[in-house]
Every structure is written in C-alpha cells, then in structure tokens.
Amino acid sequence: MAEKLPPYLSSLNPEQLAAVRHEGGNLLILAGAGSGKTRVITTKIAYLVRERGVDPESILAVTFTNKAAKEMRDRAAAIESRCSRAVMRTFHSFGAWFLRRNAAAAGLDSNFTIYDDDDQTTILHGLLPQYNRSECSRLVQTISRAKDLGLDPDSPSLGTLLADPEARRIYAMYQEKLRSTGNVDFGDLIGLPARLLARDEAVRRRTRQRFRVTLVDEYQDSNVAQFELLRLLAGPTAEPAAWPSSDGEDPRSPRPAYVCVVGDDDQSIYRFRGAEVRNILRFPELFPGTEIVRLERNYRSFQSILDVAGQVVSRNSGRLGKKLVAERLGGAKPELALLDDEEAEAAYCARVCKERVAGGGRWSEVAILYRTNAQSRTFENLFVREKIPYRIVGSSRFYDREEVKDALAYLAMLCNPRDEVAFKRVVNKPARGVGETSVELVLDSAASLGGDLMAASRSPVEGLRGKARSGLKDFASLLGSLGESLGGKATEGDSLASLARLLVEDSGLLEYHRSQDEVAGTQKAANLEELVNAASLYPRSREGLAEFLETIELDRSIAGEQAEAADAVTLITMHNTKGLEFPVVIATGLEQGLFPREEEEGEDLEEQRRLFYVAVTRAKDELRLTSCRWRRLHGKLFETGPSRFLGEIDSSFLRRSTKAHAVAAARPFGSGSSSPGIRAGAARPDSSSAPPRESWRAGIAVYHEDYGAGYVLKVSPTPSSGPLVVVRFETGKQAQFFPKFTTKLEIAHE
DNA sequence: AGTGCAACTCTTTTT
DNA sequence: GAGTTGCACT
Numbered sequence: 001m002a003e004k005l006p007p008y009l010s011s012l013n014p015e016q017l018a019a020v021r022h023e024g025g026n027l028l029i030l031a032g033a034g035s036g037k038t039r040v041i042t043t044k045i046a047y048l049v050r051e052r053g054v055d056p057e058s059i060l061a062v063t064f065t066n067k068a069a070k071e072m073r074d075r076a077a078a079i080e081s082r083c084s085r086a087v088m089r090t091f092h093s094f095g096a097w098f099l100r101r102n103a104a105a106a107g108l109d110s111n112f113t114i115y116d117d118d119d120q121t122t123i124l125h126g127l128l129p130q131y132n133r134s135e136c137s138r139l140v141q142t143i144s145r146a147k148d149l150g151l152d153p154d155s156p157s158l159g160t161l162l163a164d165p166e167a168r169r170i171y172a173m174y175q176e177k178l179r180s181t182g183n184v185d186f187g188d189l190i191g192l193p194a195r196l197l198a199r200d201e202a203v204r205r206r207t208r209q210r211f212r213v214t215l216v217d218e219y220q221d222s223n224v225a226q227f228e229l230l231r232l233l234a235g236p237t238a239e240p241a242a243w244p245s246s247d248g249e250d251p252r253s254p255r256p257a258y259v260c261v262v263g264d265d266d267q268s269i270y271r272f273r274g275a276e277v278r279n280i281l282r283f284p285e286l287f288p289g290t291e292i293v294r295l296e297r298n299y300r301s302f303q304s305i306l307d308v309a310g311q312v313v314s315r316n317s318g319r320l321g322k323k324l325v326a327e328r329l330g331g332a333k334p335e336l337a338l339l340d341d342e343e344a345e346a347a348y349c350a351r352v353c354k355e356r357v358a359g360g361g362r363w364s365e366v367a368i369l370y371r372t373n374a375q376s377r378t379f380e381n382l383f384v385r386e387k388i389p390y391r392i393v394g395s396s397r398f399y400d401r402e403e404v405k406d407a408l409a410y411l412a413m414l415c416n417p418r419d420e421v422a423f424k425r426v427v428n429k430p431a432r433g434v435g436e437t438s439v440e441l442v443l444d445s446a447a448s449l450g451g452d453l454m455a456a457s458r459s460p461v462e463g464l465r466g467k468a469r470s471g472l473k474d475f476a477s478l479l480g481s482l483g484e485s486l487g488g489k490a491t492e493g494d495s496l497a498s499l500a501r502l503l504v505e506d507s508g509l510l511e512y513h514r515s516q517d518e519v520a521g522t523q524k525a526a527n528l529e530e531l532v533n534a535a536s537l538y539p540r541s542r543e544g545l546a547e548f549l550e551t552i553e554l555d556r557s558i559a560g561e562q563a564e565a566a567d568a569v570t571l572i573t574m575h576n577t578k579g580l581e582f583p584v585v586i587a588t589g590l591e592q593g594l595f596p597r598e599e600e601e602g603e604d605l606e607e608q609r610r611l612f613y614v615a616v617t618r619a620k621d622e623l624r625l626t627s628c629r630w631r632r633l634h635g636k637l638f639e640t641g642p643s644r645f646l647g648e649i650d651s652s653f654l655r656r657s658t659k660a661h662a663v664a665a666a667r668p669f670g671s672g673s674s675s676p677g678i679r680a681g682a683a684r685p686d687s688s689s690a691p692p693r694e695s696w697r698a699g700i701a702v703y704h705e706d707y708g709a710g711y712v713l714k715v716s717p718t719p720s721s722g723p724l725v726v727v728r729f730e731t732g733k734q735a736q737f738f739p740k741f742t743t744k745l746e747i748a749h750e
Numbered sequence: 751a752g753t754g755c756a757a758c759t760c761t762t763t764t765t
Numbered sequence: 766g767a768g769t770t771g772c773a774c775t
Contacts, residue, residue, distance in 0.1 A: 065764040092765045116765090134759090134770070186765055221764075273763060372761055374766090395763080431751075554765065575762050597761075611762080634760060635766040 008043060008079050012036075015295050020044045023052070025289030026234075027260040028219075028280070032324040033267065033309075033617035034300030034581065041217055041262055042072055045086060046079035048213060058212040059086040060233070062094055064221050066555040068579065069093070072217065087211075091226050093554050095189030098207075099196075105203050106196045111546060113183045113412055113419045114553040118400065120144075120174075120185050122421050127173050143171050147187025148274025150194070150225040181418050181451055190225045197232040208235055212257050218578075219263035219283070223274040231286070234259045259287055265320050266313050269575060269611045271603065281320060298324045298617075300581050302331020304653070305616060305623045311649045313613040316606045324617075334616075334623035336646065337657035341630040342375075346382040348626060348657070349586050353388055353569050356584060363389050367570040367582040369615050371595040375588065376571050385703045385748055389568040393576055398558045403513055403524040404531050408552065410503050414483055415545050417454035427457070430508045432471030438464055442472065454479060478506055486542060496544050497536035504528045534558070574615040585619035587612075590627040590643040612645050625654070696725050701748040709748065 009017060019029050019040050031037035045061060048054040061076075063069045069090050076083035089097060096114060103110035115123065117140060124136040131139070142162060151158045153172035162168055178184060184192065197204045214234055216222065222230070235256030261283060268277045284290040298306060303326035310324060339345050353366045368379055376392055383390045398404060406429055409422035416422075420443070427442070428434040434442075441463050446456035457476040464472060485499055504510040513524035538544040570582065589595055596608040616623060627642045646654075700712050702725075713726040727745070 063764085068764080090765065095765095114765095117763095132771075189765080218764085269762080270764075272761080273765090374760085377766090435751085556765085573762065575764085578764080594761095607762095632766085 008046065012040075012043065013297055015293055015297070016040050016043075019293040019295065020047050022260075022291060022293065023258065025291055026258065026283075026287040028283050028287075028290050028292045029260065029262040029295060030292060030320055030322055031262055031264055031295040032298060032322055033264065033614070034298040035295035035324070036297075036299060037262055037264075037295065038068075038071065038075065038217070038579075040295065041215060041260075042075040042083075043079060044260065045072075045076045045083050045088075045215070049082050049086075050080045054213060056082045056085040057087070058210060059083075059215070060094070060211040060213070061086060061088040061215040061217070062091050063088070063217040064090060065579075066090055066093070066557065068217060090554065091222075091229075092186060092189045095193050095229075096550060096554065098193045099184070099189065102193075102196060102203055105200050106192055107179065107182075108184070108192075109182045109416070109418065111416045113416050113422065114189065114550070115178075115183060115185045115421060116553065117141075117144075118405070119421045122424065123177055124170070124174055126420075126424070127177060128170065139167065139170055140174075142167060143174060144185070144187055145274055146171060147185075147191055148223040148225055150191065150228050181420050183416070183419065183421075187225065190223075190229055194225065194229040194232050197229075204232070207233065208257060214257050214259050216259075216261040217263075218267075219261035220265050220268035220277060220280045221263070221270045221275045222279045224276050224279070225274075227276070227279045227286075230259065230261075233257065234287070264322075266316075266322070266610055267578065267614050269578070269607060269614055271607050277318075281318065294322055296322055296324055298326050299328070300620050301326055301617060301623075302328050302621065304331040304333050305619050307653050308334050308623065308649055309613045309616040311653065312616075312645050313609050315648055316609050318606075332622065333653060333655040334619075334625060335657050336654045337624060337626045338642070339626055339628050341628050342378040342632060343382070345588055345626050345628050346378045349379060349588070350382055350386050350388055352584065352586060352624060354386075361583070362567050363569045364567045365583040367572060367577070367580075367585050367618065369572055369574050369577060369585060369587045369618070370589055371574055371611075373573060379571055383569070385709065387709065389566070390571050391566060391568045393570055393572040395556050396558050397556075398527070398530070399552050399556050401524070401527055403509065404527055407500070407504055407507075407509060407528055407531055408549070410479070410482070410507060411500070411545060412549060413454065413479055414486060415542070415549055418451040420451075420453065423453045426507075427475055428471070430512050432474055433467030434471045434475065435468065438468040438472065481506070486540065486545060494540050495536040496538040496540050496548055497532050499540055499545070500532040500535040504532060574611050577618045578614055581618050581620055583620045584622040584624070585615070586624045586626060587615045588626045589631070590625050590646055591631055591640040592643050593638065593640050594631060594633070595643055596645070609645065624657075696747070702727055703746055703748045 005017075009020065012020060013036075016036055016039070019027065020043050029037070029040065031040070041061070045056075045059060048059065049056050061072060063072060069088055073084060073088045076086070076088070087094065087097070099106050099108060099112070100110045103112070117137070120140045120143075121133060121137045124140055125131070125133055128136060128139075146155075146158060146161055149161065151161065153168055153175055158168060158171075159165075162171070178188065197207060211233060214230065216230060261280070263280050265277055265280050268275055268280070271277070284292065306324050306326050313319075337345075337348050339348055349368050353363060356366055357363060370376060373394065380390065380392075382388075399408070406426055409419075409425040412419045412422040413426070423442075424439060427439060438461075441461050442453065442456050445459070445461045446453045449455045449459075454476070457472050458480070461469075461472065482499065482503055485502055510525055510528050513522075513528060517523060517525050535548055538548040572580075574587070592598065595612070596605055600608055625646070627640075627646060629640060631638050631640050696712060698712050701709065702712055703709050710727045713728050725745070
C-alpha cells in the first residue's frame with residue numbers, strides 16, 4: 001500500500017527515503033559516488049524541520065568546504081525556508097563560531113585572528129631564529145599533523161609522530177605563543193572547542209542542549225581531532241573522550257544528540273592532510289546503536305564507467321564494501337589513448353573537445369583531469385593557440401600574495417591589536433625606519449600592556465630614538481586615523497571598500513607597488529585594487545571588518561569566482577573534482593611514476609586508487625584515459641610505463657584509441673611489477689616515436705610566436721630554401737616565411 | 751636596507 | 766621549467 005508522500009520525498013528511492021526518515025540511534029549513510037548524497041542530506045534537514053517539528057536552530061550540519069556548505073544551505077532552504085536558521089558550516093567555520101561565542105571560557109578574545117600556514121611559519125620563525133624559514137615551515141607541518149591527530153605537546157603518543165624530543169618542546173613553545181597572544185591556527189579551531197567541551201561542564205551542557213541533531217558530510221575526510229569534537233558535541237559514546245573532563249558525565253545532561261554522518265570510504269583522498277579513513281570504518285563501533293544505510297544506485301554515470309572505477313578500487317583492502325550499480329545501463333566503453341608525450345596528450349584532448357563541440361556540445365561539458373597542477377601548462381599552451389576556451393579550477397592564491405597579505409595585515413591590526421604576526425608584517429612596510437631591534441622593543445613594551453601592540457605603538461617606547469621613534473609614531477597615527485574612519489558614521493551605501501581604499505593610499509602601499517609594477521612588470525597595484533573591490537561587499541563597521549577578515553581566513557576562494565557560467569573546458573586536479581560531474585571526463589597522465597608515484601605502496605597506493613575512483617566517477621557519459629610514453633618532470637624528460645591502475649582493469653572493459661600512435665599503442669602493459677617505471681635519462685629514439693614530418697600546404701592553420709594564429713594562403717617550392725609559405729594572420733596581417741629558417745612559425749595541430 | 755644572482759626543491763592542499 | 770629562498774653585495 002503506497003503511502004501518500006509530499007513531492008519532495010516521493011521522488012526519492014527506497015534507500016534514500018529510509019536514510020531521510022531514519023531516527024533513533026545514530027546513522028551512517030554510505031553514499032557511493034553519484035548516489036544523491038547531497039540530496040539526501042538536505043532533504044533530511046528539511047524533513048526534520050517540516051515533518052518532525054525539529055527546531056532548525058538545534059540542527060548542526062558540517063561540511064569540509066565552504067562551497068559545499070553553501071550548496072547545502074541553498075538546497076535545504078529551497079525545500080523548506082526555515083532550514084536557513086540551522087547552523088550549516090564547515091568544521092573550521094563552526095569552530096570559529098563556537099570559540100567566538102565562548103571566547104572567555106576558551107581563554108581567547110572574541111576578536112582573535114586565525115593564522116594560516118604562512119603566518120604559523122612566521123610565528124615559529126620568530127621563536128626560532130636559528131632555523132630558516134623552510135625548516136620552520138616543515139616544523140609547522142608536523143605540528144599541524146599533530147593537531148589533526150588531536151595531540152597536545154604533552155600527549156604521550158606524540159612521540160610516534162615527533163621522534164625528536166626537541167620537536168615536542170618546539171610545539172609547546174609555539175602553542176604557548178598562540179595562547180599568550182590570544183590567537184589561533186586552523187588546528188585550534190577544532191582542538192580548542194573540543195578541549196573546552198571536555199573541560200567545561202556548563203559549556204558542554206549548553207551546547208548539547210542546543211544541538212540535538214548533528215550531520216556531517218564527506219565524513220571520510222574527517223581527521224581524528226574532528227572525530228573527537230563530534231563525539232564531544234554529540235554526548236556520551238562508547239569510549240571516553242581523549243581529554244579528561246573535570247567532572248565526568250553529568251547524569252542529568254540531556255541524552256546524546258542524533259548523529260548522522262554521510263560519506264564514502266572509497267573517496268577518502270586527504271590522508272596526507274590528516275584525514276583518517278578509520279573514522280568512517282569504525283563509526284558503527286564508536287557510536288553505538290548505529291544503523292547503516294547504503295546508497296548504491298548511481299544516477300550519474302553509465303555502467304561501463306563504473307566498471308572501470310570499481311575494478312581498480314576493489315583491489316583495496318579495508319573497505320566497508322559497497323557495490324555501485326548504474327541506473328544508466330550500457331554506455332560506450334571508456335577509451336584508453338596511449339600517446340607519445342604531453343604535446344600529443346594535449347592534442348588528443350583538444351581533438352576530443354573540438355569533436356564534442358562540433359557534434360553540438362558545449363566546451364563546458366568536457367573536463368580534463370590531472371594529478372598535479374604543473375600538468376596544466378601543456379594544455380593551456382595548446383588551448384591558447386587553438387582558441388579553445390578553458391578555465392582552471394583551483395585555489396587562486398589571491399589572498400596569499402604578498403601585497404594582499406600586507407594590506408590585510410593593516411586591517412587585521414584594526415580588528416585585533418594583539419595580532420603580532422600582522423604587526424611585524426606591516427610596522428615597517430613601507431619602510432619607516434623601524435628595524436628588527438625596534439620591533440623587539442615594542443613587543444616587550446606591549447607585553448606590559450596586555451599585548452596591545454596598538455597601544456604600545458602609541459605610547460613612547462623606552463630605548464627608541466630618532467627615525468625608529470618617529471616611524472613608529474607615523475605607523476600609530478596611520479592606524480589611528482583608519483580606526484577613526486572605521487568608527488565614524490557610515491553614510492548610506494558606504495562599504496568597507498572606502499576604508500580599504502584609505503588604507504592602501506594613506507599607507508603608501510598602493511603608490512609603492514605602482515612604481516614597482518613598472519620596473520618588474522608585475523600587477524601588484526591591480527591586486528590591491530581587487531582587494532578594495534572585494535571589501536565593497538561588507539559594511540563599513542567593526543562587524544563588517546571582522547566578517548570580511550574571517551571570510552578570507554576561512555575561505556580562500558575569491559569572491560565572485562563562483563561564476564561558472566562561461567562556456568569553457570575545465571582543467572582541474574583530480575583532488576579538486578570531488579563533488580563535481582561532467583558529461584565528458586579525460587583523466588590524463590596515467591603513468592607509473594606520476595599516478596601512482598613510483599614509491600607509493602600500502603596505504604599510499606590505496607589512497608591513489610581511491611583518487612582514481614573519484615576521478616573516473618566524475619564522468620556522466622564519456623570517459624577517456626590517457627597515458628604518455630614520455631613525460632617531462634621537473635624539466636627533465638623521462639620514459640615511463642603505463643600506470644599499474646591500467647593493468648588492474650580487465651582489458652575487455654576498455655577500448656584503445658585508434659588514433660593513438662601505433663608504436664606507443666604497441667607497448668605492452670600489465671600488472672605493476674612488469675611495467676617499467678619512470679627511467680631517468682633514457683634517450684629519446686628519433687625514428688620510431690617522433691611525430692610525422694609536418695607538411696606545409698594551403699589552408700592549414702598555423703601559429704606564429706609574434707603574430708599569433710593564422711592560416712596558410714599559398715605555398716611555393718624553392719630550389720634550395722624549402723617551401724615559401726604565405727600566411728594570413730587573424731590580425732589581418734599578411735607575411736611570408738621560409739619555415740626552414742624560422743622556428744617562430746609552426747603548424748597548429750588539429 | 752634593498753637588490754641581484756645562484757641554488758634549491760618540487761604531489762595532492764577542502765580549512 | 767619555474768618559482769622561491771638564502772646569501773652576498775652595494
């Protein structure tokens with residue numbers, strides 16, 4: 001007997017519906033690629049609010065990316081508008097939110113600064129001047145991994161991670177520095193809330209009373225520290241939390257929250273950042289009463305594509321086990337193209353793109369996936385020449401640029417006068433004669449003022465004379481006037497951009513970079529303008545400034561970048577494709593030594609198989625794999641063998657590209673042991689694998705280094721100089737060349 | 751203090 | 766091959 005369901009539920013399949021309506025104990029949703037995971041989680045939130053009368057404010061939903069959090073918010077609110085009152089954030093953004101609301105209990109000011117890797121390195125470098133910056137950067141990495149594992153400097157098990165007892169001392173020093181200045185790093189955004197919850201009964205009770213339902217998306221990418229935080233948020237569980245609570249569990253505290261985690265153990269690809277697959281593998285054991293719902297129906301890809309993905313990932317041990325079944329049966333066999341080198345690979349991809357468009361498709365339907373960012377260049381070079389529109393997806397690093405960080409440091413000082421990293425960064429930028437020695441004096445002076453560096457800069461610092469003294473005064477008055485502008489009455493339509501503009505102009509940063517740009521050919525001034533522009537989205541107020549800074553600290557994607565409207569081919573790393581889908585996917589560089597890397601084995605190799613699985617399952621209609629015989633790495637040419645992953649796929653599941661080079665296609669491949677890895681220094685044979693001789697004839701497309709793209713109008717033979725080629729360029733220019741004597745003119749491939 | 755050149759190091763990187 | 770870092774020079 002079919003029950004009457006509202007439309008937003010009736011379109012779900014039975015497993016999805018079960019996951020949405022499940023209640024009682026905890027729930028683990030094992031959601032295969034393309035199984036409608038986001039739909040289930042957002043529908044579940046809406047269902048709880050609408051059908052089960054759950055107060056949206058008592059729902060906490062955490063994700064790993066800002067983009068995912070935004071999508072979750074939008075989609076849940078689209079079903080049920082009240083959902084927008086639920087707390088839907090990334091893990092880190094939730095941590096920051098929680099700490100600012102419980103700042104006093106956590107021993108922080110509510111306006112604390114969140115330091116990124118670069119800032120962390122600066123802190124450590126300040127503490128350990130005998131180490132150079134890159135050594136400090138390595139140490140910071142290790143400290144961050146320790147934090148991912150939820151380990152304090154005094155945790156007994158820290159020794160396994162930090163063999164050197166000195167490292168433990170450094171970690172402790174670093175941590176002490178953060179605490180004494182009242183600021184945090186990314187790891188603290190997870191660790192400090194967990195410790196606070198473990199230690200403070202009142203905070204714990206309040207928090208647990210508020211959040212009755214906790215959902216975690218992409219749970220397979222959580223680390224140990226995040227797992228501990230989740231456990232402390234949810235309430236009593238199988239094992240005691242890692243940190244001793246002062247008073248044990250209060251029997252009067254509310255019953256544990258309902259915890260629902262969603263993930264796919266086969267898509268765990270961030271181990272190198274501390275993600276712990278075992279969190280998902282052991283979830284049922286650690287959250288007692290857990291039920292598991294498997295979403296194994298794939299709505300995205302043809303079965304032929306899933307077969308390839310499944311064959312590789314099924315070689316992994318330690319999986320929860322899940323068989324993905326395509327709703328879309330059939331589909332063409334994925335194509336494997338064995339090519340000579342990167343140029344041939346790029347040309348192959350260009351051809352696929354053009355054929356798609358020629359067949360009525362759009363550029364944006366094709367995605368080219370690679371293992372490392374460096375691989376994008378060959379594609380870019382060719383696509384520019386061939387006029388194939390493309391976009392590169394990845395972090396823009398805009399907010400990592402020196403000039404942008406400088407401007408932001410001024411703003412950070414306004415928001416938090418105890419931000420030592422920001423102070424050191426800009427107190428003498430542009431140069432004001434405040435050198436290292438003077439900075440130390442100011443820091444000492446600030447120590448007696450509760451760490452207030454603004455106050456210390458204003459008051460006369462003992463021992464400072466002459467230029468250092470007047471320079472510091474200038475710095476203080478600049479910040480003072482900026483602060484006044486911030487505190488002053490904002491007029492209608494006035495945004496934070498006016499403050500940012502005042503800053504870049506009055507500090508002299510803009511002028512300095514304008515002149516530098518002319519000499520160095522950089523565009524730093526433009527970047528500062530861009531920053532001013534980004535600030536225009538926020539109101540000119542203390543709150544607006546704080547929000548602007550936190551958004552940048554937690555979300556490095558550039559505002560407005562989400563414009564995906566343009567019709568362009570996507571160039572993207574395999575890691576970055578998680579959660580995305582494309583009609584056509586070309587997974588490139590399937591070579592032993594590159595993907596996987598030569599030395600990878602065990603857990604690392606399994607993670608690479610999962611990455612392959614992620615990459616391949618992005619494809620909806622068409623999947624292509626490429627493998628090159630020659631690969632340039634770090635500027636050197638290597639002869640490679642096909643990826644062992646190709647050998648793990650039954651050859652009947654793939655079709656060889658007929659257009660791939662005959663010699664390359666003839667080379668054998670099989671299981672990893674027999675296939676050669678990258679061999680350095682092998683000489684390139686000239687006859688067998690060199691591209692065929694190019695021929696000049698009228699009508700073909702050409703590219704000239706100086707004049708750009710064009711086509712050949714006419715070719716006339718000459719007795720001794722080879723052909724004379726007359727070219728018409730797109731600029732309208734017409735010129736003739738002897739290809740024999742110039743390298744600037746070449747045939748545009750395909 | 752600011753610039754210039756040689757040496758080094760390279761995966762992935764949601765936060 | 767390219768970007769960054771560190772040291773040395775002025």
